[in-house]
Amino acid sequence: MTERLLELTPLFTLSIYETLMMVVISLVIATLIGIPLGILLVITRPNHLAPNRWIFQILNIIINIIRSVPFIILMVAIIPFTEILVGSAIGIEGAVVPLIVYTAPFIARLMETALLEVDQGVIEAYLSMGASRTQIIRRIMIREARPGILLCLTIATIGLIGATAMAGAVGAGGLGDLALRYGYQQWDLPVMMVTVIILIIIVQCIQSLGNWAANKMKKNL
Amino acid sequence: MIELIDIHKTFRVDKREVEALKGVTIRVRKGEIYGVIGFSGAGKSTLLRMINLLEKPTSGKVIVSGQDLLELNEKQLRGARKKIGIIFQHFNLLSSYNIFDNVAEILRMNKVSKQEIKRKVDELLKLVGLEDKAEAYPSQLSGGQKQRVGIARALAMDPEILLCDEATSALDPQTTESILDLLLDINEKLGLTIVLITHEMHVIQKICDQVAVMENGQVIEQGSVLDIFSVPKHNTTKNFMRTIFNDEMPEEMVNKIKKVNSYTTRLRVTFRGDAAMDSVIGNISSKFAVDTNILYGSITSIKGTALGILIIQLSGERDIVEEAISYIKGAVYHVEVQAQKEGKQEVLNT
Ligand SMILES: Nc1ncnc2c1ncn2[C@@H]1O[C@H](COP(=O)(O)OP(=O)(O)OP(=O)(O)O)[C@@H](O)[C@H]1O
Numbered sequence: 001m002t003e004r005l006l007e008l009t010p011l012f013t014l015s016i017y018e019t020l021m022m023v024v025i026s027l028v029i030a031t032l033i034g035i036p037l038g039i040l041l042v043i044t045r046p047n048h049l050a051p052n053r054w055i056f057q058i059l060n061i062i063i064n065i066i067r068s069v070p071f072i073i074l075m076v077a078i079i080p081f082t083e084i085l086v087g088s089a090i091g092i093e094g095a096v097v098p099l100i101v102y103t104a105p106f107i108a109r110l111m112e113t114a115l116l117e118v119d120q121g122v123i124e125a126y127l128s129m130g131a132s133r134t135q136i137i138r139r140i141m142i143r144e145a146r147p148g149i150l151l152c153l154t155i156a157t158i159g160l161i162g163a164t165a166m167a168g169a170v171g172a173g174g175l176g177d178l179a180l181r182y183g184y185q186q187w188d189l190p191v192m193m194v195t196v197i198i199l200i201i202i203v204q205c206i207q208s209l210g211n212w213a214a215n216k217m218k219k220n221l
Numbered sequence: 222m223i224e225l226i227d228i229h230k231t232f233r234v235d236k237r238e239v240e241a242l243k244g245v246t247i248r249v250r251k252g253e254i255y256g257v258i259g260f261s262g263a264g265k266s267t268l269l270r271m272i273n274l275l276e277k278p279t280s281g282k283v284i285v286s287g288q289d290l291l292e293l294n295e296k297q298l299r300g301a302r303k304k305i306g307i308i309f310q311h312f313n314l315l316s317s318y319n320i321f322d323n324v325a326e327i328l329r330m331n332k333v334s335k336q337e338i339k340r341k342v343d344e345l346l347k348l349v350g351l352e353d354k355a356e357a358y359p360s361q362l363s364g365g366q367k368q369r370v371g372i373a374r375a376l377a378m379d380p381e382i383l384l385c386d387e388a389t390s391a392l393d394p395q396t397t398e399s400i401l402d403l404l405l406d407i408n409e410k411l412g413l414t415i416v417l418i419t420h421e422m423h424v425i426q427k428i429c430d431q432v433a434v435m436e437n438g439q440v441i442e443q444g445s446v447l448d449i450f451s452v453p454k455h456n457t458t459k460n461f462m463r464t465i466f467n468d469e470m471p472e473e474m475v476n477k478i479k480k481v482n483s484y485t486t487r488l489r490v491t492f493r494g495d496a497a498m499d500s501v502i503g504n505i506s507s508k509f510a511v512d513t514n515i516l517y518g519s520i521t522s523i524k525g526t527a528l529g530i531l532i533i534q535l536s537g538e539r540d541i542v543e544e545a546i547s548y549i550k551g552a553v554y555h556v557e558v559q560a561q562k563e564g565k566q567e568v569l570n571t
């Protein structure tokens with residue numbers, strides 16, 4: 001059995017690489033979309049920096065809708081959109097689009113929670129000192145919420161890893177794909193076990209790293 | 222310096238209306254410490270937030286340093302706000318910044334040069350007595366120290382006005398004293414105009430020049446601290462005064478007065494400056510054939526002027542007592558007849 005696994009090592013390495021690629025690409029893009037949305041969700045609330053009932057409600061509804069669709073269904077449902085956007089609904093590019101659509105609203109929600117933790121009184125203090133809204137968002141809110149934002153990105157990354165495994169179903173490659181092809185379709189138990197163990201290790205590492213970094217930041221608080 | 226003219230403010234909460242301010246007018250002169258006192262919900266914070274327009278009035282005028290703030294656009298308003306420092310009951314410091322950065326951040330936002338920031342922040346930390354805490358974080362400081370950081374931060378932009386929203390309410394009495402001393406100090410050193418709100422008369426007594434008493438969204442009494450303390454008119458003001466001069470007569474005292482057989486009056490006598498209290502009292506006994514009884518006496522200092530309150534009881538022949546009262550009236554700042562009794566009759570007005 002050990003021999004067979006050794007034989008498959010290049011396959012594992014490739015899958016790990018593919019998974020990480022999908023996670024990194026979608027995480028970066030989803031973060032770039034999710035963070036501004038999270039900020040909007042906070043500042044458009046009543047009595048905040050830029051109250052706007054319409055933007056707040058519409059964002060809320062869209063995010064709730066996307067968040068309530070299971071990833072596997074979302075992936076299939078947006079195939080036409082994915083094809084228009086990247087020309088193909090399979091492979092890494094094909095998987096990244098639904099992964100982003102799935103993760104960005106998640107990050108927006110987590111960002112919202114993290115930013116709401118920032119004391120309203122502190123924001124008021126800088127408003128009264130004549131700071132502009134952009135300065136308050138960038139230099140006060142985001143800065144004060146950093147530990148929370150880090151934990152939010154950690155959770156989002158782990159969620160993404162779970163979703164990439166499902167993306168294997170559309171032949172996106174990666175560890176999920178490997179587990180499906182060998183483990184599920186050919187009933188190759190050792191390969192499936194190893195895949196699962198690798199996934200567990202990756203998730204553990206990311207969570208520990210996130211906790212460690214957030215705690216380091218929080219130490220002074 | 223600051224003029225709030227006929228300010229009305231109505232909050233709308235779920236279709237219900239709360240009238241927080243009902244036509245308030247106050248004027249604060251340059252360099253003075255202006256205190257606003259009132260019970261919880263009186264509208265003090267709302268009033269204070271009008272001065273930097275954190276809250277817009279429903280109607281009325283807000284004039285600060287000759288500028289009508291309501292006519293400024295957003296950018297001009299931000300400029301005006303930079304000249305108005307503010308400190309809070311809960312300090313509102315940045316927990317992820319150390320003390321140096323807490324004071325420096327507003328300067329960085331205004332693109333002040335690095336050397337200038339270093340110079341300014343060091344000077345401010347020295348002023349508030351925290352030069353050795355520059356590297357500490359707010360969580361490592363006591364309440365009083367946090368408020369000192371708040372004060373240093375509020376002074377960073379060289380404001381002309383400092384607003385204090387219950388700045389000492391979260392502090393113990395001793396720390397309160399030291400923060401009040403610091404406020405007095407910067408008022409004198411920097412010529413800063415200070416508006417502070419509080420529900421402690423003691424704060425007003427210690428550092429304010431002028432005071433406004435608020436109740437239910439209105440100013441019910443205002444004037445110099447010395448005047449208001451000498452002769453408080455409104456009941457709420459009198460109640461606040463009792464936290465300093467507790468001149469309420471105990472029940473037994475009042476009953477005892479009722480037992481006296483001759484014509485008796487109870488007077489509340491206010492002395493100011495160094496109008497010699499003892500000589501007046503002494504003179505009454507020697508000049509008039511009346512019995513003098515001191516029921517209560519207290520003396521305090523308000524910004525360097527002595528203020529004494531005395532409650533005395535005079536009894537004897539009606540005419541002579543009246544004569545003695547007019548003599549006292551001529552010698553002291555104010556006399557209020559609190560109660561009088563004719564021979565065996567009951568107390569007329571208490
Ligand atoms: N943003 C707001 N929305 C609705 N109502 C408000 C708002 N701010 C203040 N009020 C109401 O206005 C009234 C005056 O409030 P304010 O905070 O000015 O009182 P205060 O004198 O500062 O009291 P405290 O001593 O408790 O701080 C209160 O009835 C309060 O509920």
Ligand SMILES: [Mg+2]
Pocket residue numbers: 265266267
């Ligand atoms: Mg208040």
